[in-house]
Structures are given as structure tokens and as C-alpha cells.
Amino acid sequence: MEAILIHLIKIACVLGVVLLICAYIVLVERRVCAFIQDRLGPNRVGIPLWFRKDGSAITLGGKWALGQPLVDAMKSLLKEDFVPAHVNKLYFWLAPILAMSPALIVFAVIPFGSQLLGVPMIVADVNVGILFVFATASITVYGIVLAGWSSNSKYPFLGGIRSSAQLISYEICLGLSVVPLFMQVESLKLSEVVTWQSNHLWLICYPWNWLPALIYLASSFAETNRLPFDMPEAEQELAGGYNVEYSSMKFAMFFMAEYTNMIAASALMVTLFLGGWSLPFVPVTGGILVGLAHICIFLAKLFGLLFFFIWVRWTLPRFRYDQLMGLGWKVFLPLALLNVLIVAGVIMVGLSK
Amino acid sequence: MKLERPQLTLAERLYVPAVLSGLALTFSHIFRKKVTLQYPEEKPVIPPGYRGQPVLVKDEEGRVKCVACQLCEFVCPPRAITIKPMEYPADAKHAKVEKTPAEFDIDMLRCIYCGYCEEVCPEQAIFLRGPYSVSGLSRKAMVFNKAKLLELGGTLPDPIKKWKKK
Numbered sequence: 001m002e003a004i005l006i007h008l009i010k011i012a013c014v015l016g017v018v019l020l021i022c023a024y025i026v027l028v029e030r031r032v033c034a035f036i037q038d039r040l041g042p043n044r045v046g047i048p049l050w051f052r053k054d055g056s057a058i059t060l061g062g063k064w065a066l067g068q069p070l071v072d073a074m075k076s077l078l079k080e081d082f083v084p085a086h087v088n089k090l091y092f093w094l095a096p097i098l099a100m101s102p103a104l105i106v107f108a109v110i111p112f113g114s115q116l117l118g119v120p121m122i123v124a125d126v127n128v129g130i131l132f133v134f135a136t137a138s139i140t141v142y143g144i145v146l147a148g149w150s151s152n153s154k155y156p157f158l159g160g161i162r163s164s165a166q167l168i169s170y171e172i173c174l175g176l177s178v179v180p181l182f183m184q185v186e187s188l189k190l191s192e193v194v195t196w197q198s199n200h201l202w203l204i205c206y207p208w209n210w211l212p213a214l215i216y217l218a219s220s221f222a223e224t225n226r227l228p229f230d231m232p233e234a235e236q237e238l239a240g241g242y243n244v245e246y247s248s249m250k251f252a253m254f255f256m257a258e259y260t261n262m263i264a265a266s267a268l269m270v271t272l273f274l275g276g277w278s279l280p281f282v283p284v285t286g287g288i289l290v291g292l293a294h295i296c297i298f299l300a301k302l303f304g305l306l307f308f309f310i311w312v313r314w315t316l317p318r319f320r321y322d323q324l325m326g327l328g329w330k331v332f333l334p335l336a337l338l339n340v341l342i343v344a345g346v347i348m349v350g351l352s353k
Numbered sequence: 354m355k356l357e358r359p360q361l362t363l364a365e366r367l368y369v370p371a372v373l374s375g376l377a378l379t380f381s382h383i384f385r386k387k388v389t390l391q392y393p394e395e396k397p398v399i400p401p402g403y404r405g406q407p408v409l410v411k412d413e414e415g416r417v418k419c420v421a422c423q424l425c426e427f428v429c430p431p432r433a434i435t436i437k438p439m440e441y442p443a444d445a446k447h448a449k450v451e452k453t454p455a456e457f458d459i460d461m462l463r464c465i466y467c468g469y470c471e472e473v474c475p476e477q478a479i480f481l482r483g484p485y486s487v488s489g490l491s492r493k494a495m496v497f498n499k500a501k502l503l504e505l506g507g508t509l510p511d512p513i514k515k516w517k518k519k
């Protein structure tokens with residue numbers, strides 16, 4: 001009974017924090033984008049603390065637009081939820097759910113801290129960790145493909161087709177790029193990966209893991225439909241892509257799914273390459289303070305990587321479609337395969353210990 | 354003519370150095386001076402030739418320059434202008450000189466900012482000038498009357514001094 005309660009609390013906390021980050025990362029994206037373009041971005045809406053009689057409000061953090069996510073969510077909810085006449089209703093409704101939920105489920109197996117009061121800071125420490133991640137993450141493609149197909153309209157359809165090819169191709173590169181890591185760690189458990197890294201160096205510190213890190217990073221840009229690989233929703237080409245026919249909260253679900261996917265991909269990268277919650281000179285085991293410190297370290301790394309995702313988005317232009325597929329199949333796939341061999345050699349020689 | 358494709362070096366073909374230099378450039382922009390104008394608090398400087406909304410002007414002695422000839426009312430394509438002309442009272446100083454508008458309304462919901470009124474005005478009494486932010490809470494509030502138009506227009510010195518000679 002107690003164990004179930006602890007699990008429920010952990011699930012609620014993880015979901016809450018992820019959705020909170022998801023809401024605020026949109027704001028961060030807008031601010032960073034504005035700064036990169038020499039603008040200021042949203043800087044008006046604060047969190048309302050108290051409403052005066054005349055309808056005005058006392059707000060907090062208006063300069064930093066801390067209330068912007070609130071207002072954006074309200075806007076999405078209050079907009080008309082329009083369903084076009086000729087859509088396939090079942091799949092039209094199912095698509096946003098399928099886009100959003102796998103991204104959230106991924107967080108179940110990601111260790112976001114060592115332990116707190118003896119409770120391991122991971123929702124489900126399954127022994128097929130990374131396989132679970134890829135199994136669930138690959139469902140995301142159904143959300144986008146279904147959205148494109150059920151909309152019964154040309155642009156979403158084209159976006160859906162592009163994304164199905166793109167996501168499936170890059171999933172292979174993504175999967176192959178992390179194979180060498182698990183050969184070194186000798187376990188598929190994500191908590192083991194972090195423990196290994198806290199005992200040795202972070203996996204990114206070994207030169208033979210640099211290539212996989214690069215391939216993983218580029219592939220995760222493609223997997224999360226972020227620029228420079230945002231084919232499925234290329235606004236200028238597809239008038240918005242797979243989500244053209246969506247409005248109101250269903251559109252917001254796709255929007256949030258993109259960011260949740262981004263957070264999931266970053267969290268996974270932190271876990272696999274950047275040492276998860278571990279940091280040199282911070283004790284691996286300890287009391288409540290050490291436990292909290294580990295969670296903070298994980299979050300700090302996560303935010304750094306999220307910033308990198310945003311930074312790259314506002315730097316690079318979109319790839320052409322054939323360049324994207326060429327890069328995936330002709331460059332990343334052979335390199336990832338080659339890298340499996342290289343790391344196998346390194347392990348055979350005994351350099352990795 | 355045959356164009357030779359440039360031979361890319363290995364670094365260029367790898368694409369990674371180009372990405373890194375791009376990232377460095379965008380990162381440096383984060384700290385640069387921002388160009389945003391915080392609009393309601395800061396207003397942009399309106400150049401003198403700006404074509405804003407139509408306004409009425411007075412001369413330097415505070416007289417309404419409009420003589421209610423109604424040319425602007427007739428030329429106005431969307432019929433936004435409505436003028437009610439009036440004779441000066443018999444004991445007024447300029448009683449025998451000119452007429453004057455009793456009422457001068459411009460419906461700013463109809464105005465298309467074409468500038469025909471300014472072009473046609475024989476007295477140089479109506480101008481399309483600075484005011485650009487036209488807003489109101491009702492249709493009625495968007496019909497600007499004489500007082501409002503004169504307030505927006507202000508004074509424009511008249512070098513001809515036509516009224517002096519009469």
C-alpha cells in the first residue's frame with residue numbers, strides 16, 4: 001500500500017514537473033528567439049496575485065512574462081474547437097493524444113535523481129530501459145501520421161508522409177548511435193548507465209563516444225521535428241504541415257507534444273551521455289541534501305540541453321527533404337554502424353575500463 | 354557557359370564547423386542591444402511628411418481656416434466627411450468675408466486616408482498629419498467632430514495672411 005502511494009506521488013511529481021517545464025520552455029523559446037533576433041519578446045504578462053475592483057490585477061514577474069504560459073493556455077482553451085466536415089473523426093481525435101502521451105510515458109524510465117529518503121528517484125527502473133524508451137517514442141510517429149491522414153486535406157497529408165519517412169529513418173540512427181554505450185555499460189537499465197558514469201567518467205568524455213553523441217543529437221532533432229529537420233510542419237512549404245486542420249486544445253496538444261518530445265530527448269541525452277544526475281566531486285550516496293543536489297544537477301543539465309535545442313533552432317535553416325534523407329541513410333547510418341565496430345574493438349582491447 | 358561548382362574543402366563538407374560558427378554568431382546576438390520599441394510607453398518619431406489621419410488646422414490668430422466650401426465633402430470617396438456650413442453672425446468681425454463650418458464630422462471608420470480632402474482644399478485647412486493611432490470604444494466615438502479635429506490639428510501659420518487684407 002505504502003509502495004503504491006510512493007509511486008503515485010512520484011508519478012504525479014514527474015508529470016507535474018514535466019508539464020510545467022513544457023509550459024515554460026515555450027516562453028523560454030520565445031524569449032531566446034527574440035534575443036537572438038535582437039528583439040525583446042514577451043515581457044508584459046505577470047502571474048496575477050490579486051484582482052482589484054476595477055478589473056486590473058497586481059502581477060508578479062511581468063517583466064519576465066512569467067504569466068505568459070497561463071495566458072497562452074487560456075487562449076488555447078477558449079478558442080473554437082473546430083472539426084472540419086470531411087475528417088475521419090476517430091483518428092482526428094486520437095492523433096493529438098497519440099502524439100502527446102508517448103512523450104510523457106518516456107519519463108517513467110528516466111532516472112532524475114539518485115535517491116531521496118531511500119526512495120529511488122525513478123518511476124520505473126525496468127531492466128529493458130532504453131528499449132522501452134524507443135518502443136514508446138516510436139508511437140509518436142502514429143500521432144503525426146494519423147493527424148496528416150485523418151485531416152483529409154493536402155498539406156497535412158504531405159506533412160504526415162514526410163514525417164513518417166523521416167521519423168522511421170532517424171529512429172534507426174538513434175537506436176544504433178546508443179548501442180556502443182550499452183556495450184560499455186553492459187546493462188540496458190538507465191539507472192545502471194548513470195551509476196556506471198558516476199563510477200567512471202561521463203560517457204561523453206571518451207573520444208569514441210563523440211561520434212555517437214553527435215549522431216544522437218542530430219537524430220533527436222529529427223525525431224522531435226525541430227529545426228533544422230522540421231519537415232512535417234515546415235510552415236513555408238506546407239502552410240503548417242500535419243496540424244493545419246487542428247484548432248484550439250487539439251492544436252495545443254501537438255504543440256505541447258513537440259516540446260515534451262524535446263524534453264524527453266534532452267533528458268535521455270543527459271542520462272546517456274552527460275552522466276545523468278552525477279557530477280564530479282558530488283558524493284554518490286548521502287542524505288537528503290545529496291539527493292536533492294542530484295535532482296538539481298539533473299535539471300540543470302536538462303535545461304542546458306533544452307537551451308541548446310532552442311539555440312540551434314534559431315540558428316540553422318531547414319534542410320531540403322532529400323538532404324535530410326541522404327544524411328540519415330547515407331551518412332549517419334553507416335557511421336553509427338561503423339562506430340559499433342570501433343567501440344567493440346575498443347572494448348576488446350580493454351581501453352574502456 | 355559552363356559554371357564550375359566550387360570544390361568544397363573537407364571542413365566545409367563536414368558541415369559541423371559552419372554550424373558552430375553559426376551558433377557562435379547567434380549566441381553573440383543574445384547580448385546585443387535590442388531594437389524593440391516598447392510601444393505604448395515609447396512612441397516612434399513621426400516624420401513631418403507622414404500621412405496620418407485628416408485634421409483641421411487654425412491660423413496663428415486662432416481662426417478656423419475652413420470656410421465650409423464643402424469641396425472635401427463632395428470629393429471624399431467613402432463619404433466620411435459631413436459639413437454643416439454656417440454664416441458668421443452679422444456683428445462678427447469677418448461677417449462679410451467667409452462662411453465657417455458649424456459642424457465638421459469625419460467618420461474615421463469610413464475614412465480611407467486617401468488624402469483627396471487635403472488635395473482639394475482651397476484654403477489649406479485640412480491636412481493628413483501626425484496622428485496615426487485612431488481608436489475608440491464605440492462607432493459613435495469614432496466620428497470625430499470639429500472640436501476634436503481642431504485639437505488634433507493645432508495651429509498652422511499661414512504666410513498669405515488672407516484675412517488681414519479683408
